[in-house]
Amino acid sequence: MSEEDHDVEKRRGFLRQLVGAGSALPLAPGLAGTVIADMAVAVAEPAAAETAVQPQAASPVAGYICFGPEEAAFVEALVNIMCPADEFTPNGVDCGLATFIDRQLGGDFGRGAKRYSRGPWLAGKPQHGLQLPLTPEQHFKAGLAAANKASVAKYGKGFDEIAPADANQFLTDVAAGKFEDPRLSLALWFNELVYPLFTQACFADPIYGGNADKVFWKMIGYPGLPATNAVNMIQYRGKPVPQAKDPKSIVDFS
Amino acid sequence: MQKLPKKTVVIVGGGLTAGLAARQLTAKNVEVLVLERGGSHAGSAAATLPGQRDELRWDSHQGLVQDWSIETYTLRHNGNETALPARWMEAFLPGEGLGGAGNHWNGHTWRWSEYDPQIRTRYETRYGKQAIPKDVSLQDWGTTYAELRPYHELFEKLFGLSGKAGNINGVIQPGGNPFEAPRDGDYPQKPLEITESGLVFKATAEKLGYKPFPTPAANSFGAYVNPDGQKLAACQYCGHCERFICEANAKATPQVLLYPMLAERKGFEVRLRCHVLGLIYDEGGKRVTGVRYVDLLNGQEYEQPADVVILGAFTMMNTKLLLTSRIGKPYDPLTQTGVVGKNFCYQASSNMSLFMKDRWFNPFMGAGSAQLCIDEFNNDNFDHAGLGFLGGASISAAVYGSRPIKTRRLPPGTPRWGTEWKRANAEWYAHSMGLNAAGSCYPHRDNYLDLDPTYTDAYGQPLVRMNFDWRGNELAMSKFVTEKMNGIAKAAGADIVGPANPLKAPFDIRVYNTTHITGGTVMGADPATSVVSPRLQHWDAQNLFVVGASVFAHNAGYNPTGPLAAMALRLGDDVASYVDRPRDL
Ligand SMILES: Cc1cc2nc3c(=O)[nH]c(=O)nc-3n(C[C@H](O)[C@H](O)[C@H](O)COP(=O)(O)OP(=O)(O)OC[C@H]3O[C@@H](n4cnc5c(N)ncnc54)[C@H](O)[C@@H]3O)c2cc1C
Numbered sequence: 001m002s003e004e005d006h007d008v009e010k011r012r013g014f015l016r017q018l019v020g021a022g023s024a025l026p027l028a029p030g031l032a033g034t035v036i037a038d039m040a041v042a043v044a045e046p047a048a049a050e051t052a053v054q055p056q057a058a059s060p061v062a063g064y065i066c067f068g069p070e071e072a073a074f075v076e077a078l079v080n081i082m083c084p085a086d087e088f089t090p091n092g093v094d095c096g097l098a099t100f101i102d103r104q105l106g107g108d109f110g111r112g113a114k115r116y117s118r119g120p121w122l123a124g125k126p127q128h129g130l131q132l133p134l135t136p137e138q139h140f141k142a143g144l145a146a147a148n149k150a151s152v153a154k155y156g157k158g159f160d161e162i163a164p165a166d167a168n169q170f171l172t173d174v175a176a177g178k179f180e181d182p183r184l185s186l187a188l189w190f191n192e193l194v195y196p197l198f199t200q201a202c203f204a205d206p207i208y209g210g211n212a213d214k215v216f217w218k219m220i221g222y223p224g225l226p227a228t229n230a231v232n233m234i235q236y237r238g239k240p241v242p243q244a245k246d247p248k249s250i251v252d253f254s
Numbered sequence: 255m256q257k258l259p260k261k262t263v264v265i266v267g268g269g270l271t272a273g274l275a276a277r278q279l280t281a282k283n284v285e286v287l288v289l290e291r292g293g294s295h296a297g298s299a300a301a302t303l304p305g306q307r308d309e310l311r312w313d314s315h316q317g318l319v320q321d322w323s324i325e326t327y328t329l330r331h332n333g334n335e336t337a338l339p340a341r342w343m344e345a346f347l348p349g350e351g352l353g354g355a356g357n358h359w360n361g362h363t364w365r366w367s368e369y370d371p372q373i374r375t376r377y378e379t380r381y382g383k384q385a386i387p388k389d390v391s392l393q394d395w396g397t398t399y400a401e402l403r404p405y406h407e408l409f410e411k412l413f414g415l416s417g418k419a420g421n422i423n424g425v426i427q428p429g430g431n432p433f434e435a436p437r438d439g440d441y442p443q444k445p446l447e448i449t450e451s452g453l454v455f456k457a458t459a460e461k462l463g464y465k466p467f468p469t470p471a472a473n474s475f476g477a478y479v480n481p482d483g484q485k486l487a488a489c490q491y492c493g494h495c496e497r498f499i500c501e502a503n504a505k506a507t508p509q510v511l512l513y514p515m516l517a518e519r520k521g522f523e524v525r526l527r528c529h530v531l532g533l534i535y536d537e538g539g540k541r542v543t544g545v546r547y548v549d550l551l552n553g554q555e556y557e558q559p560a561d562v563v564i565l566g567a568f569t570m571m572n573t574k575l576l577l578t579s580r581i582g583k584p585y586d587p588l589t590q591t592g593v594v595g596k597n598f599c600y601q602a603s604s605n606m607s608l609f610m611k612d613r614w615f616n617p618f619m620g621a622g623s624a625q626l627c628i629d630e631f632n633n634d635n636f637d638h639a640g641l642g643f644l645g646g647a648s649i650s651a652a653v654y655g656s657r658p659i660k661t662r663r664l665p666p667g668t669p670r671w672g673t674e675w676k677r678a679n680a681e682w683y684a685h686s687m688g689l690n691a692a693g694s695c696y697p698h699r700d701n702y703l704d705l706d707p708t709y710t711d712a713y714g715q716p717l718v719r720m721n722f723d724w725r726g727n728e729l730a731m732s733k734f735v736t737e738k739m740n741g742i743a744k745a746a747g748a749d750i751v752g753p754a755n756p757l758k759a760p761f762d763i764r765v766y767n768t769t770h771i772t773g774g775t776v777m778g779a780d781p782a783t784s785v786v787s788p789r790l791q792h793w794d795a796q797n798l799f800v801v802g803a804s805v806f807a808h809n810a811g812y813n814p815t816g817p818l819a820a821m822a823l824r825l826g827d828d829v830a831s832y833v834d835r836p837r838d839l
Contacts, residue, residue, distance in 0.1 A: 087673075114342070118710065127760050204309060205308055205309070229491040250307065
């Protein structure tokens with residue numbers, strides 16, 4: 001497992017450099033995938049070269065559809081605090097977590113698909129669930145702005161500029177309701193909107209842009225697809241399941 | 255509004271009960287039209303690989319569930335509060351589309367306790383007239399297990415249940431549920447494979463002197479052909495059962511076993527994407543003449559005349575249609591008169607987690623009903639004298655599949671993010687298991703459904719208002735059974751035992767509980783306290799019948815589908831006879 005992690009780290013590092021250097025280099029998703037895969041292939045197994053032209057689920061596709069630059073900076077800082085690079089995974093951005101959140105907020109979920117949105121609007125108990133006329137995208141961004149304000153008030157800087165230890169503490173305090181903005185509950189914002197998006201970003205199928213390279217599935221040993229376990233149920237009852245080391249996602253079957 | 259040609263029987267809703275009733279009716283050549291508000295999921299990404307395995311789409315985003323922007327419910331915990339709409343409901347997940355919630359159900363399929371239909375008599379006989387608190391409106395159902403038993407037998411064969419009999423004609427069978435109502439013989443199929451957590455549960459429960467058994471499952475143990483020649487394949491333990499459609503056709507559902515067969519039968523028609531808005535009621539004649547619906551394909555409203563109307567639109571909609579169509583007297587909690595909306599019940603559940611470093615639970619290999627269970631503390635299977643509550647819970651160890659967005663068990667004290675959070679996930683995902691207590695919920699005078707005075711659905715009709723909270727009886731019951739569950743947890747030899755939290759008020763729509771909401775149109779022998787007769791015939795409209803958990807007068811510590819399916823089959827036979835000779839059944 002750790003070998004694979006190194007590999008992931010290396011590839012991510014390479015992508016970062018490319019993107020960092022890369023204003024002149026348009027990185028189409030497919031192209032980025034190819035380059036990365038080729039790198040890995042060159043080091044590891046030349047025989048797999050044909051498969052390398054397949055775009056990989058592994059790479060968080062660069063770019064945002066719904067975040068402006070400042071929002072992106074906030075979200076990138078957020079996911080890197082909540083998911084630091086460590087022995088388990090690359091940092092949150094490299095895991096695709098910011099991409100996932102961006103895509104969710106820019107799509108059906110963000111626009112409030114399937115949510116009941118007729119008035120009147122009244123304050124309820126927490127057990128009534130969120131009672132906001134805002135769509136999740138609007139709510140996310142309003143909360144982000146309020147959290148940034150709270151960060152400036154407390155640390156003199158926006159959230160993406162404070163030291164990681166402070167940022168971590170800040171999120172803990174936000175979740176605990178210590179920074180309530182008079183107009184918007186930051187605790188509800190974090191606990192009922194941001195946090196579920198974070199766990200979804202980590203553990204949803206990589207087809208949605210997070211959980212890059214199935215890194216979180218590998219971390220916990222979730223085998224993903226196809227999950228036809230009639231035989232495994234008996235053969236591996238009470239034992240480690242080999243497929244858990246090499247999970248497969250929807251992309252692998254598409 | 256255009257009036258369409260009359261049909262003999264119109265069924266509102268195209269779910270599980272509708273499919274079963276239609277099976278009986280069409281077998282007797284009675285013409286049936288099913289009106290279903292949703293489409294068909296057959297062949298869609300929900301029902302085929304690889305899309306089926308998408309936790310985010312089908313589970314987190316509720317891809318198969320009723321659209322809350324169109325139809326939701328309001329909630330108030332007490333009569334002096336203003337109800338607010340659930341803008342995104344998590345607590346329960348009604349289905350939409352052909353097959354209804356019967357597509358994305360889990361398949362636990364119980365016969366309830368033999369005494370359940372006589373619950374009030376049972377408690378009063380055993381503990382005296384004073385045993386039932388005044389505000390707990392338990393009442394007998396007007397039917398008996400013996401009457402429903404042949405239909406349970408039929409349903410279990412149709413749905414190919416996998417299980418271990420516990421009581422064959424009164425003879426208790428080792429390995430089965432000793433509290434089971436008597437049955438004619440074994441289950442149609444062997445029980446599902448036991449999981450590793452099932453082994454832990456079984457050994458621990460036996461050590462404590464309990465009698466663990468596999469939950470009867472509508473997940474198919476093997477390849478199975480039912481009496482209609484309809485086929486199930488073997489369960490793959492893929493862990494995508496509840497909230498998902500089984501792409502392997504291994505979960506017994508209306509979509510697999512009923513509707514394709516019905517489509518071939520003469521006189522059967524399903525009209526998809528037809529949302530029924532109301533019943534047309536002839537109050538003087540005590541009859542309904544048909545239904546009104548919007549055809550979502552063209553936005554037009556139609557009148558569909560019928561000789562007989564059956565409501566099979568799930569608990570909330572069955573109740574709503576009676577209330578909006580003004581059929582029957584709405585329940586009033588102050589005077590405790592009226593009937594429509596009364597005895598609204600739910601399921602009083604609690605659960606906990608166990609962590610064992612050295613055991614590989616592999617929780618991703620599971621099935622909707624892959625669970626071991628004990629029934630010692632369920633319903634009135636134990637002596638309640640002096641306990642201060644009635645009812646109980648089944649206690650089980652289930653493995654539904656631990657899909658990773660929603661189900662990763664973490665030891666208490668784990669941070670919510672960061673490296674230590676990841677470490678705990680990595681360490682415990684495969685090495686943890688859960689226990690669950692699925693408890694009864696008895697009616698309370700203040701728990702009922704009515705129409706919200708303010709909020710409306712997308713068609714401009716009032717939303718159903720839930721007047722509901724966990725009341726004293728359920729809170730005390732949950733405390734007791736959660737402690738029993740904790741006893742099992744502590745005896746299991748776990749490295750870490752998570753907290754044993756009983757049910758807490760107020761009722762919270764943000765957390766999934768179960769979709770076992772019951773009551774609202776309850777059955778009974780007395781028109782003053784019930785909406786429909788013991789044969790499910792409306793007291794105030796002879797040619798109107800209601801079926802589903804909405805007719806249950808209380809909820810037991812079991813899932814509802816066994817009895818409601820048995821009743822739907824019986825209803826099909828009853829309505830066929832009624833069509834022949836209309837009368838009070
Ligand atoms: C996640 C989940 C897990 C479950 N697990 C279990 C379990 O393990 N064991 C168990 O016993 N039960 C379980 N159930 C409950 C089980 O699914 C129901 O008991 C069963 O489906 C009820 O059948 P029904 O016909 O009453 O309703 P449904 O099968 O839900 O059918 C009702 C149909 O009516 C349609 N409808 C509603 N309103 C209208 C309208 N106005 N016009 C037209 N059509 C309308 C709906 O779209 C739906 O298709 C579960 C349910 C869910 C959601």
